Amino acid sequence: MRPALLDPLFASVSSLPGVGPKLGELLARLLGREDAEDARVLDLLFHAPSSIVDRRNQPGIALAPEGVIVTITGRIDRHQPPPPGKSSMPYRVFLHDQTGELALTFFRAKGDWLSKALPIDETVTVSGKVDWFNGRASMVHPDYMVKASEAQNLPLVEPIYPMTAGLSSKVLRKAIDGALARLPVMPEWADPALAQKQGFPEVDEAFRALHDPRDEMDIDPQSPARRRLAYDEFLAGQVSLSLVRQKLRKVAGRPVHATGAISKRILAALPFSPTRSQTEAVADILKDMAGNQRMLRLLQGDVGSGKTLVALLSMAAAVESGGQAVLMAPTEILARQHFSTISKLADAAGITVDVLTGRTKGREREAILERIASGETQIVIGTHALFQDAVAYHDLALAIVDEQHRFGVHQRLRLTAKGISPHMLVMTATPIPRTLVLAAFGDMDVSKLTEKPAGRKPIQTVTVPTERIGDIVSRLKSAISEGKKAYWICPLVEESEESDLMSAEERHATLAQVFGANVGLVHGRMSGSEKDAVMLAFKNGELRLLVATTVVEVGVDVPDATIMVIEHAERFGLAQLHQLRGRVGRGDEASTCILLYKGPLSETGHARLSILRDTEDGFVIAEEDLKLRGEGELLGTRQSGTPGFRIASLEAHGDLLEIARKDAAYLLEKDPELTSARGEAIRTLLYLHRRDEAIRFLRAG
Known part of the structure; x- marks a missing residue:
């Protein structure tokens, strides 16, 4: 049960004086919540000012x-x-x-x-x-x-807040004052010695100071109030990750004993031999799975580093041991692509593979569900349809989740909740800096794939101002007449009034005048089957040029595409540009990535594009991206189930994350059920930061 002390903070924002339905909706939009009902008084407290006006x-x-x-x-x-x-x-x-x-x-x-x-x-x-x-x-x-x-x-000194269209600062300020008036005196959950050493104010004082800055110093991320609230945010995250880990570890894993019989056949069918880091990652995974504890491992591999092979060899081990394995991808396109890559090798090794997505309907779906339940299907590949209640596994030994940052801790738990405790391998092609790994996946061991598979050529990256778009189109024309394939990426789907960004639909129309029926279009508003049809036509060579939004970012594999044009490259984050660039250079031909930018570039924009020009190492790029932009954007936080910190920032408060991690580990070792006085206070902290799913584990424990 949530402590009654927090009830006033969990009331809807519409319960504040002067907040009607219309204002409630505006506040919800500002606070990144679904609707006025979902936006709570508490969310206003965490909406920190970004600067001050000094009168x-x-x-x-x-x-x-x-x-x-x-x-x-x-x-x-x-x-x-x-x-x-x-x-x-x-x-x-x-x-x-x-x-x-x-x-x-x-x-x-x-x-x-x-x-x-x-x-x-x-x-x-x-x-x-x-x-x-x-x-x-x-x-x-x-x-x-x-x-x-x-x-x-x-008011001589006034805080300035991030705003949304239609909301005035006076109205927002009044709502925030209403929220502050409901702030209770919180129990102290920080370790007293640490609070004294760091000069932390008490929690309610810290919130009041956050919204009542007296000068520039108070707005600084290093001000005592901000550091206090950042620490709390990290601590809530680390305690909940540790509780989840404690719970997942409690359920004994079943040892997987690989015989090597199937993986031998897979390796024999490969046209190349695995890289050193692929071999090491597989060895780590097999070692983890052979023990009595469940494996929880994060596999980080840069774009095109061969994660799919590591996944397949891990799944082969589960099958050799008599179990089943699932591979879950974030999108339909990706799931079907994994299926086409894996089924060829699986056929050679004599393994049965099925693909199950939201689009699998009727008799076909029933037949697949039957095969999964009977154990006839040894490997299942699909989207989150794999988690639905209708899916019963015969004997699930390993679950692999691709593109972790699209799946939160919740989904990992749903698998466990099905009464199955498979080993878990989580894969991501977004190289994540170490601090972020701690913040988002503190509950996992990590393997990295650092080399590219043999035969991959480096990608030449060039930056070109938009004024020279005509040259690019004529270069594309000659490349396509030589039988080459190219992507053209745009930031938006359709032109909007206020934006000067080139929309995918409009760019498609202008390129179709030059290239005729050779040009296809893929964007996020199309249905799954429409996207797949266009992708297939591009893969088979019926289309030579594909205009797309960032839907092609993750894992789409067309080995003979060698040219990537990214329009308005200055609007994309580094990690995203790196992901997009990784769609080319997947075959044995030399590839090019052209970053079209609209000048004049800001200092950050300039730094971003030059980093990309100078290196293809995703880990270097991720560290730089973190410095330039902060972690929220790096992980596409809002949609992603990873921690979108509201006050804490990894660049400014990295030192506190390390302390919070150690503190959480120490606390749970001494008080695993959080029943001591400090444990009770920590429960309040978890509720305050909407981490209640972690508390449910204590109860289920």
Whole structure:
């Protein structure tokens, strides 16, 4: 049960004074929640300000610097409304202090409202940015105007929050104040010695300080309030990962004894021999699976490093031991592709493989489910349809999850919840920096694939400004006439009013004028079967040029595609560009990746594209990406089930993550059921950070 102490924070944002249905929806959008019901008071507390406005600067009119926020106190001299019928001209109100005169400028303002708010001869205090024209000072639409007698109510230092369209800062601030008013005094879950050494304030104090910054120092990630809240966030994450691990480890694994009979046949059917790191990864996996504890291993391999072979050899070991294995992919395209790669080798080794996705329907589906339940199917490949209740396994020994960051801890648990405790291997082609591995997958051992399989040629990467798009199209024309295949990646599906990004549909239309029926289009709004049909036509060579959004990012395999054009490359993250580039260079021909960018590039944009030009090492790229962007974007956090930290940041607070990990391990060793006083406080922390699934484990334990 959630402690009653937290109930006020788990009320919907619509329960706050002044928050109606419309505002509730806006707040939900701002806070990244589904709807107003799902957005809680608590989410507002975690919505941290990004900067401050300082209105303490009161230089006097003549000394006011251009474009800087200042506060001016002066006497109103006269009003100058626009001439009749010229409502597009501004309404001006003039005031003066000892140093000079200032025009307050309003567009489309109501004169009667202004004469009441700013009566002649009244002394007022106004705050906003000053602009200078021909030696005259003007302030357009001041942020604040109050009578000088009420100036003590003017907020001199104001936090600035990340916003969403349609929401005003005053309204957001009022909602946040409402949330702060409900903040209870929390029990202390931090270790007292650590809290003292780090200078941590108490939790409720830290939240209040977060939303009441007095100067630039308070906004800094290293301020005591932010460090305190970042630590709490890391600690909640590490304790829940440890609880999950403790629970998953409690269920004894079943030892898998590989005989090598099937894997020998697979290796014999391969046209190449495995790389050193593939062999080492398989050895690690077999060693883990041979023990009594369940394997939980993360296999990180850069784009094209041959994870599928490692997966197949691991599954072969499970089959040799008399069990079944599943391989779960995030998308239909990927699942079917894994199936086509694996079934060829599995046939040679005499293993039965089936593919099960949401699109498998009717009789075909029933037949597959029967084969899985009877044990006739030894390897099943599919999407999360593999987790549904209708799927009963005969004897599941190994579950492999591809592209981990699309599956949260929850899905890993659902498999376990089916009363099966298979060994787990999680694969990702997104190289993840070590700190992130700790934060997101603290409960796993890690293997890395570092070499590319034999015969892969390096990819030449070039950056080209959009102005030279004509040259690129003519180079493509000659390449395609020589029988080559190319991808053209665009950031959006269709052109929108406010965006100047080239949409996939529009780019497809312009390229079709040059290349005719040779061009296909794939984007995320198409149905699975439509996408598959286009991909197949591209693979078979009926299409030579494929215009696509990032749906081709993960694992699509067309070995003879050798050219990749990425439009608006400056809009993509490094890891994503690296993933996309990895779609070419998969065969034995030299490949090219062309990064089209729209200048002028920002400093970060420039750094990003040059890193990509200089290296093909995904691990180097991931570390750089973390420095340039932070972990949220690196993992595509919102959609991904990995920790999207709200206050903590791996770059700024990496030192605290390490401490939180050790603290969580120590705590659970001493108090595995969290029944001590500190254990009870930690339960409150887990609820506060919406980590309640971890608490359910304690109960199920």
